[in-house]
Amino acid sequence: MRFAVIGAGAVGSYFGARLIDAGHDVSFVARGATLQALRDKGLSIITEGRRDTVTVQATDDAANIGNVDYVISAVKATQVIDALEPAGALIGSDTAVITTQNGVDGPRLTASVVGREHTIPGVVKAYVAAREPGVTEFRGGPGSLEVAEWTNEPSDRVTALRKAFEDAGIGSPVPRDVWELLWAKSMFVVPPGGLGAITGLPLGELLSRQGLRRVLIDATTEIRDVAVARGVDMPYGIVADTVAFDEAQPPSSTTSMQRDIMSGRPSELDPQLGAIVRYGREAGVPTPLHELMYEVLKLRRNDAQ
Structure with a gap:
Protein backbone atom coordinates (compact mmCIF):
# COMPACT_ATOMS: atom_id res chain seq x y z
CA MET A 1 0.00 0.00 0.00
CA ARG A 176 -17.42 -0.48 19.24
CA ASP A 177 -17.77 3.22 18.40
CA VAL A 178 -14.86 5.38 17.26
CA TRP A 179 -16.56 8.50 18.65
CA GLU A 180 -16.78 6.90 22.06
CA LEU A 181 -13.03 6.30 21.87
CA LEU A 182 -12.33 9.92 20.87
CA TRP A 183 -14.42 11.32 23.70
CA ALA A 184 -13.03 8.80 26.19
CA LYS A 185 -9.46 9.77 25.27
CA SER A 186 -10.40 13.43 25.67
CA MET A 187 -11.63 12.64 29.18
CA PHE A 188 -8.14 11.33 29.94
CA VAL A 189 -6.14 14.04 28.15
CA VAL A 190 -7.99 17.36 28.38
CA PRO A 191 -8.80 17.86 32.11
CA PRO A 192 -5.30 17.03 33.40
CA GLY A 193 -3.81 19.07 30.57
CA GLY A 194 -5.81 22.17 31.43
CA LEU A 195 -5.57 21.83 35.19
CA GLY A 196 -1.92 20.86 34.98
CA ALA A 197 -1.12 23.90 32.83
CA ILE A 198 -2.78 26.23 35.33
CA THR A 199 -1.16 24.71 38.42
CA GLY A 200 2.14 23.56 36.94
CA LEU A 201 1.58 20.16 38.54
CA PRO A 202 1.96 16.67 37.04
CA LEU A 203 -0.82 14.10 37.10
CA GLY A 204 0.23 12.47 40.35
CA GLU A 205 0.03 15.77 42.23
CA LEU A 206 -3.37 16.55 40.75
CA LEU A 207 -4.67 13.23 42.01
CA SER A 208 -3.05 13.34 45.45
CA ARG A 209 -4.37 16.78 46.45
CA GLN A 210 -8.01 16.25 47.41
CA GLY A 211 -9.29 19.61 46.18
CA LEU A 212 -7.60 19.29 42.80
CA ARG A 213 -8.66 15.65 42.57
CA ARG A 214 -12.31 16.71 42.92
CA VAL A 215 -11.86 19.35 40.23
CA LEU A 216 -10.22 16.80 37.92
CA ILE A 217 -13.07 14.33 38.40
CA ASP A 218 -15.73 17.01 37.91
CA ALA A 219 -14.05 18.23 34.72
CA THR A 220 -13.88 14.65 33.44
CA THR A 221 -17.60 14.34 34.15
CA GLU A 222 -18.29 17.51 32.14
CA ILE A 223 -16.79 15.89 29.04
CA ARG A 224 -18.83 12.74 29.55
CA ASP A 225 -22.00 14.81 29.83
CA VAL A 226 -21.26 16.72 26.61
CA ALA A 227 -20.55 13.48 24.74
CA VAL A 228 -23.83 11.91 25.93
CA ALA A 229 -25.77 15.04 24.96
CA ARG A 230 -24.26 14.76 21.47
CA GLY A 231 -25.57 11.21 21.14
CA VAL A 232 -22.39 9.29 21.93
CA ASP A 233 -23.09 6.09 23.86
CA MET A 234 -20.54 6.40 26.67
CA PRO A 235 -20.13 3.28 28.84
CA TYR A 236 -21.52 3.22 32.35
CA GLY A 237 -18.75 4.00 34.81
CA ILE A 238 -16.55 5.74 32.23
CA VAL A 239 -15.62 8.54 34.68
CA ALA A 240 -14.47 6.08 37.35
CA ASP A 241 -12.63 4.06 34.71
CA THR A 242 -10.86 7.20 33.49
CA VAL A 243 -9.75 8.16 37.01
CA ALA A 244 -8.51 4.60 37.59
CA PHE A 245 -6.54 4.83 34.34
CA ASP A 246 -5.12 8.18 35.47
CA GLU A 247 -3.99 6.59 38.73
CA ALA A 248 -2.16 3.84 36.85
CA GLN A 249 0.04 6.36 34.99
CA PRO A 250 3.46 7.51 36.20
CA PRO A 251 2.94 10.32 38.78
CA SER A 252 5.24 12.58 36.75
CA SER A 253 2.98 12.39 33.67
CA THR A 254 2.06 15.60 31.87
CA THR A 255 0.17 16.16 28.61
CA SER A 256 1.65 17.66 25.46
CA MET A 257 -0.78 20.60 25.67
CA GLN A 258 0.28 21.24 29.25
CA ARG A 259 3.97 21.15 28.37
CA ASP A 260 3.46 23.44 25.37
CA ILE A 261 1.51 26.03 27.38
CA MET A 262 3.97 25.99 30.27
CA SER A 263 6.86 26.45 27.83
CA GLY A 264 5.17 29.29 25.96
CA ARG A 265 4.94 27.28 22.74
CA PRO A 266 1.88 27.16 20.43
CA SER A 267 -0.55 24.67 21.91
CA GLU A 268 -3.78 22.78 21.21
CA LEU A 269 -5.68 24.90 23.74
CA ASP A 270 -8.46 25.76 21.28
CA PRO A 271 -9.09 22.32 19.72
CA GLN A 272 -8.85 20.59 23.10
CA LEU A 273 -10.27 22.78 25.87
CA GLY A 274 -11.99 25.21 23.53
CA ALA A 275 -13.74 22.41 21.67
CA ILE A 276 -15.29 21.06 24.88
CA VAL A 277 -16.63 24.52 25.70
CA ARG A 278 -17.99 24.99 22.17
CA TYR A 279 -19.61 21.56 21.95
CA GLY A 280 -21.08 22.03 25.42
CA ARG A 281 -22.74 25.29 24.39
CA GLU A 282 -24.09 23.70 21.22
CA ALA A 283 -25.59 20.84 23.25
CA GLY A 284 -26.87 23.06 26.06
CA VAL A 285 -24.58 21.37 28.61
CA PRO A 286 -22.78 23.64 31.11
CA THR A 287 -19.01 23.19 31.26
CA PRO A 288 -18.00 25.76 33.90
CA LEU A 289 -14.68 24.15 34.77
CA HIS A 290 -13.59 23.93 31.16
CA GLU A 291 -14.74 27.49 30.52
CA LEU A 292 -12.71 28.70 33.50
CA MET A 293 -9.59 26.78 32.47
CA TYR A 294 -9.97 27.92 28.87
CA GLU A 295 -10.34 31.62 29.72
CA VAL A 296 -7.46 31.58 32.21
CA LEU A 297 -5.14 29.81 29.83
CA LYS A 298 -6.08 32.11 26.96
CA LEU A 299 -4.80 34.98 29.13
CA ARG A 300 -1.53 33.14 29.71
CA ARG A 301 -1.22 32.48 25.97
CA ASN A 302 -1.84 36.15 25.17
CA ASP A 303 0.74 37.21 27.76
CA ALA A 304 3.30 34.86 26.19
CA GLN A 305 2.66 36.36 22.77
Whole structure:
Protein backbone atom coordinates (compact mmCIF):
# COMPACT_ATOMS: atom_id res chain seq x y z
CA MET A 1 0.00 0.00 0.00
CA ARG A 2 1.03 3.60 -0.54
CA PHE A 3 0.98 5.84 2.52
CA ALA A 4 1.82 9.48 3.01
CA VAL A 5 2.53 10.78 6.50
CA ILE A 6 1.97 14.49 7.01
CA GLY A 7 4.02 15.56 9.99
CA ALA A 8 7.13 13.64 11.05
CA GLY A 9 6.85 14.31 14.75
CA ALA A 10 6.57 11.55 17.33
CA VAL A 11 3.27 10.03 16.19
CA GLY A 12 3.87 10.22 12.45
CA SER A 13 7.43 8.95 12.75
CA TYR A 14 6.50 5.96 14.89
CA PHE A 15 3.65 4.69 12.72
CA GLY A 16 5.46 5.54 9.49
CA ALA A 17 8.54 3.59 10.54
CA ARG A 18 6.48 0.54 11.48
CA LEU A 19 4.77 0.58 8.09
CA ILE A 20 8.10 0.92 6.28
CA ASP A 21 9.46 -2.09 8.20
CA ALA A 22 6.42 -4.07 7.01
CA GLY A 23 7.25 -3.30 3.38
CA HIS A 24 4.78 -0.52 2.60
CA ASP A 25 5.58 2.46 0.38
CA VAL A 26 5.65 5.37 2.83
CA SER A 27 6.51 9.00 2.07
CA PHE A 28 6.74 11.83 4.58
CA VAL A 29 5.70 15.44 4.09
CA ALA A 30 7.89 17.48 6.41
CA ARG A 31 9.77 20.75 6.52
CA GLY A 32 12.70 22.57 8.08
CA ALA A 33 15.12 20.73 10.31
CA THR A 34 12.96 17.61 10.37
CA LEU A 35 12.98 17.30 6.59
CA GLN A 36 16.73 17.79 6.48
CA ALA A 37 17.29 15.19 9.20
CA LEU A 38 15.11 12.62 7.43
CA ARG A 39 16.99 13.15 4.18
CA ASP A 40 20.46 13.11 5.76
CA LYS A 41 20.13 10.50 8.51
CA GLY A 42 16.89 8.62 7.96
CA LEU A 43 14.28 8.01 10.66
CA SER A 44 15.27 6.48 14.00
CA ILE A 45 12.95 4.85 16.55
CA ILE A 46 14.27 4.16 20.04
CA THR A 47 12.56 1.37 21.98
CA GLU A 48 13.89 0.29 25.40
CA GLY A 49 17.30 1.70 24.53
CA ARG A 50 17.50 0.00 21.12
CA ARG A 51 17.79 2.34 18.16
CA ASP A 52 16.48 1.24 14.75
CA THR A 53 16.96 3.46 11.71
CA VAL A 54 15.19 3.28 8.35
CA THR A 55 15.80 5.17 5.14
CA VAL A 56 12.76 7.26 4.21
CA GLN A 57 11.34 9.25 1.34
CA ALA A 58 10.69 12.81 2.46
CA THR A 59 9.65 16.01 0.72
CA ASP A 60 8.10 19.37 1.52
CA ASP A 61 5.87 19.22 -1.57
CA ALA A 62 3.00 16.72 -1.73
CA ALA A 63 3.03 16.98 -5.53
CA ASN A 64 6.31 15.03 -5.48
CA ILE A 65 4.42 12.08 -3.99
CA GLY A 66 1.12 12.07 -5.87
CA ASN A 67 -2.00 10.07 -5.02
CA VAL A 68 -1.72 7.54 -2.19
CA ASP A 69 -4.05 4.98 -0.66
CA TYR A 70 -3.93 6.48 2.83
CA VAL A 71 -2.73 9.71 4.39
CA ILE A 72 -1.82 9.70 8.08
CA SER A 73 -2.42 13.22 9.34
CA ALA A 74 0.01 13.45 12.25
CA VAL A 75 0.21 17.19 12.81
CA LYS A 76 -1.24 18.97 15.83
CA ALA A 77 -4.91 19.87 15.65
CA THR A 78 -4.02 23.55 15.21
CA GLN A 79 -2.06 22.67 12.06
CA VAL A 80 -4.53 20.31 10.38
CA ILE A 81 -6.09 22.81 7.98
CA ASP A 82 -2.82 24.49 7.02
CA ALA A 83 -1.18 21.09 6.49
CA LEU A 84 -3.96 19.52 4.43
CA GLU A 85 -4.90 22.45 2.18
CA PRO A 86 -1.65 22.30 0.15
CA ALA A 87 -1.64 18.47 0.17
CA GLY A 88 -4.37 17.97 -2.40
CA ALA A 89 -1.99 16.09 -4.70
CA LEU A 90 -2.08 13.19 -2.24
CA ILE A 91 -5.85 12.81 -2.39
CA GLY A 92 -7.26 10.62 -5.13
CA SER A 93 -10.88 9.56 -5.50
CA ASP A 94 -10.35 6.61 -3.10
CA THR A 95 -7.79 8.12 -0.72
CA ALA A 96 -8.60 8.14 3.00
CA VAL A 97 -7.10 10.56 5.50
CA ILE A 98 -6.59 9.09 8.98
CA THR A 99 -6.82 11.48 11.92
CA THR A 100 -4.52 11.09 14.93
CA GLN A 101 -5.03 14.30 16.88
CA ASN A 102 -5.78 14.51 20.60
CA GLY A 103 -9.17 15.96 21.49
CA VAL A 104 -12.42 15.50 19.59
CA ASP A 105 -11.93 18.10 16.86
CA GLY A 106 -9.47 16.33 14.54
CA PRO A 107 -12.09 14.61 12.34
CA ARG A 108 -14.15 17.79 11.96
CA LEU A 109 -11.11 19.86 11.01
CA THR A 110 -9.94 17.20 8.56
CA ALA A 111 -13.35 16.85 6.93
CA SER A 112 -13.56 20.63 6.51
CA VAL A 113 -10.68 20.32 4.03
CA VAL A 114 -11.01 16.89 2.38
CA GLY A 115 -14.67 16.03 3.06
CA ARG A 116 -16.20 13.36 5.29
CA GLU A 117 -15.99 10.78 2.52
CA HIS A 118 -12.19 10.98 2.67
CA THR A 119 -11.93 11.12 6.48
CA ILE A 120 -11.29 8.14 8.76
CA PRO A 121 -11.34 9.09 12.46
CA GLY A 122 -8.49 7.49 14.38
CA VAL A 123 -7.45 7.18 18.01
CA VAL A 124 -3.78 6.78 18.96
CA LYS A 125 -2.84 4.82 22.06
CA ALA A 126 0.92 5.10 22.34
CA TYR A 127 3.40 7.02 24.44
CA VAL A 128 5.90 8.44 21.97
CA ALA A 129 8.14 11.47 22.18
CA ALA A 130 10.34 13.27 19.67
CA ARG A 131 13.91 13.32 20.98
CA GLU A 132 15.22 15.47 18.13
CA PRO A 133 14.38 15.91 14.44
CA GLY A 134 14.23 12.46 12.90
CA VAL A 135 14.50 10.62 16.23
CA THR A 136 11.45 9.35 18.15
CA GLU A 137 11.30 7.32 21.36
CA PHE A 138 8.54 4.79 22.03
CA ARG A 139 7.90 4.94 25.78
CA GLY A 140 5.06 2.47 26.17
CA GLY A 141 1.37 1.84 25.78
CA PRO A 142 -0.33 -0.44 23.27
CA GLY A 143 1.24 1.30 20.28
CA SER A 144 -2.12 1.10 18.56
CA LEU A 145 -4.12 3.18 16.10
CA GLU A 146 -7.83 2.34 16.14
CA VAL A 147 -9.83 3.48 13.12
CA ALA A 148 -13.37 3.39 11.77
CA GLU A 149 -15.53 5.04 9.18
CA TRP A 150 -17.30 8.26 10.24
CA THR A 151 -20.53 6.26 10.67
CA ASN A 152 -18.83 3.23 12.27
CA GLU A 153 -20.12 1.14 9.37
CA PRO A 154 -17.75 -1.57 8.04
CA SER A 155 -15.92 -0.88 4.79
CA ASP A 156 -13.32 -2.58 2.62
CA ARG A 157 -10.87 0.30 2.97
CA VAL A 158 -10.97 0.25 6.77
CA THR A 159 -10.66 -3.54 6.85
CA ALA A 160 -7.61 -3.35 4.56
CA LEU A 161 -6.12 -0.55 6.67
CA ARG A 162 -6.54 -2.47 9.92
CA LYS A 163 -4.83 -5.50 8.35
CA ALA A 164 -1.93 -3.35 7.17
CA PHE A 165 -1.55 -1.94 10.67
CA GLU A 166 -1.77 -5.32 12.38
CA ASP A 167 0.74 -6.84 9.95
CA ALA A 168 3.10 -3.96 10.82
CA GLY A 169 2.77 -4.58 14.55
CA ILE A 170 0.40 -1.65 15.05
CA GLY A 171 -2.59 -2.83 17.05
CA SER A 172 -5.87 -1.87 15.41
CA PRO A 173 -8.83 -3.64 17.04
CA VAL A 174 -12.34 -2.93 15.79
CA PRO A 175 -13.84 -0.23 18.05
CA ARG A 176 -17.42 -0.48 19.24
CA ASP A 177 -17.77 3.22 18.40
CA VAL A 178 -14.86 5.38 17.26
CA TRP A 179 -16.56 8.50 18.65
CA GLU A 180 -16.78 6.90 22.06
CA LEU A 181 -13.03 6.30 21.87
CA LEU A 182 -12.33 9.92 20.87
CA TRP A 183 -14.42 11.32 23.70
CA ALA A 184 -13.03 8.80 26.19
CA LYS A 185 -9.46 9.77 25.27
CA SER A 186 -10.40 13.43 25.67
CA MET A 187 -11.63 12.64 29.18
CA PHE A 188 -8.14 11.33 29.94
CA VAL A 189 -6.14 14.04 28.15
CA VAL A 190 -7.99 17.36 28.38
CA PRO A 191 -8.80 17.86 32.11
CA PRO A 192 -5.30 17.03 33.40
CA GLY A 193 -3.81 19.07 30.57
CA GLY A 194 -5.81 22.17 31.43
CA LEU A 195 -5.57 21.83 35.19
CA GLY A 196 -1.92 20.86 34.98
CA ALA A 197 -1.12 23.90 32.83
CA ILE A 198 -2.78 26.23 35.33
CA THR A 199 -1.16 24.71 38.42
CA GLY A 200 2.14 23.56 36.94
CA LEU A 201 1.58 20.16 38.54
CA PRO A 202 1.96 16.67 37.04
CA LEU A 203 -0.82 14.10 37.10
CA GLY A 204 0.23 12.47 40.35
CA GLU A 205 0.03 15.77 42.23
CA LEU A 206 -3.37 16.55 40.75
CA LEU A 207 -4.67 13.23 42.01
CA SER A 208 -3.05 13.34 45.45
CA ARG A 209 -4.37 16.78 46.45
CA GLN A 210 -8.01 16.25 47.41
CA GLY A 211 -9.29 19.61 46.18
CA LEU A 212 -7.60 19.29 42.80
CA ARG A 213 -8.66 15.65 42.57
CA ARG A 214 -12.31 16.71 42.92
CA VAL A 215 -11.86 19.35 40.23
CA LEU A 216 -10.22 16.80 37.92
CA ILE A 217 -13.07 14.33 38.40
CA ASP A 218 -15.73 17.01 37.91
CA ALA A 219 -14.05 18.23 34.72
CA THR A 220 -13.88 14.65 33.44
CA THR A 221 -17.60 14.34 34.15
CA GLU A 222 -18.29 17.51 32.14
CA ILE A 223 -16.79 15.89 29.04
CA ARG A 224 -18.83 12.74 29.55
CA ASP A 225 -22.00 14.81 29.83
CA VAL A 226 -21.26 16.72 26.61
CA ALA A 227 -20.55 13.48 24.74
CA VAL A 228 -23.83 11.91 25.93
CA ALA A 229 -25.77 15.04 24.96
CA ARG A 230 -24.26 14.76 21.47
CA GLY A 231 -25.57 11.21 21.14
CA VAL A 232 -22.39 9.29 21.93
CA ASP A 233 -23.09 6.09 23.86
CA MET A 234 -20.54 6.40 26.67
CA PRO A 235 -20.13 3.28 28.84
CA TYR A 236 -21.52 3.22 32.35
CA GLY A 237 -18.75 4.00 34.81
CA ILE A 238 -16.55 5.74 32.23
CA VAL A 239 -15.62 8.54 34.68
CA ALA A 240 -14.47 6.08 37.35
CA ASP A 241 -12.63 4.06 34.71
CA THR A 242 -10.86 7.20 33.49
CA VAL A 243 -9.75 8.16 37.01
CA ALA A 244 -8.51 4.60 37.59
CA PHE A 245 -6.54 4.83 34.34
CA ASP A 246 -5.12 8.18 35.47
CA GLU A 247 -3.99 6.59 38.73
CA ALA A 248 -2.16 3.84 36.85
CA GLN A 249 0.04 6.36 34.99
CA PRO A 250 3.46 7.51 36.20
CA PRO A 251 2.94 10.32 38.78
CA SER A 252 5.24 12.58 36.75
CA SER A 253 2.98 12.39 33.67
CA THR A 254 2.06 15.60 31.87
CA THR A 255 0.17 16.16 28.61
CA SER A 256 1.65 17.66 25.46
CA MET A 257 -0.78 20.60 25.67
CA GLN A 258 0.28 21.24 29.25
CA ARG A 259 3.97 21.15 28.37
CA ASP A 260 3.46 23.44 25.37
CA ILE A 261 1.51 26.03 27.38
CA MET A 262 3.97 25.99 30.27
CA SER A 263 6.86 26.45 27.83
CA GLY A 264 5.17 29.29 25.96
CA ARG A 265 4.94 27.28 22.74
CA PRO A 266 1.88 27.16 20.43
CA SER A 267 -0.55 24.67 21.91
CA GLU A 268 -3.78 22.78 21.21
CA LEU A 269 -5.68 24.90 23.74
CA ASP A 270 -8.46 25.76 21.28
CA PRO A 271 -9.09 22.32 19.72
CA GLN A 272 -8.85 20.59 23.10
CA LEU A 273 -10.27 22.78 25.87
CA GLY A 274 -11.99 25.21 23.53
CA ALA A 275 -13.74 22.41 21.67
CA ILE A 276 -15.29 21.06 24.88
CA VAL A 277 -16.63 24.52 25.70
CA ARG A 278 -17.99 24.99 22.17
CA TYR A 279 -19.61 21.56 21.95
CA GLY A 280 -21.08 22.03 25.42
CA ARG A 281 -22.74 25.29 24.39
CA GLU A 282 -24.09 23.70 21.22
CA ALA A 283 -25.59 20.84 23.25
CA GLY A 284 -26.87 23.06 26.06
CA VAL A 285 -24.58 21.37 28.61
CA PRO A 286 -22.78 23.64 31.11
CA THR A 287 -19.01 23.19 31.26
CA PRO A 288 -18.00 25.76 33.90
CA LEU A 289 -14.68 24.15 34.77
CA HIS A 290 -13.59 23.93 31.16
CA GLU A 291 -14.74 27.49 30.52
CA LEU A 292 -12.71 28.70 33.50
CA MET A 293 -9.59 26.78 32.47
CA TYR A 294 -9.97 27.92 28.87
CA GLU A 295 -10.34 31.62 29.72
CA VAL A 296 -7.46 31.58 32.21
CA LEU A 297 -5.14 29.81 29.83
CA LYS A 298 -6.08 32.11 26.96
CA LEU A 299 -4.80 34.98 29.13
CA ARG A 300 -1.53 33.14 29.71
CA ARG A 301 -1.22 32.48 25.97
CA ASN A 302 -1.84 36.15 25.17
CA ASP A 303 0.74 37.21 27.76
CA ALA A 304 3.30 34.86 26.19
CA GLN A 305 2.66 36.36 22.77
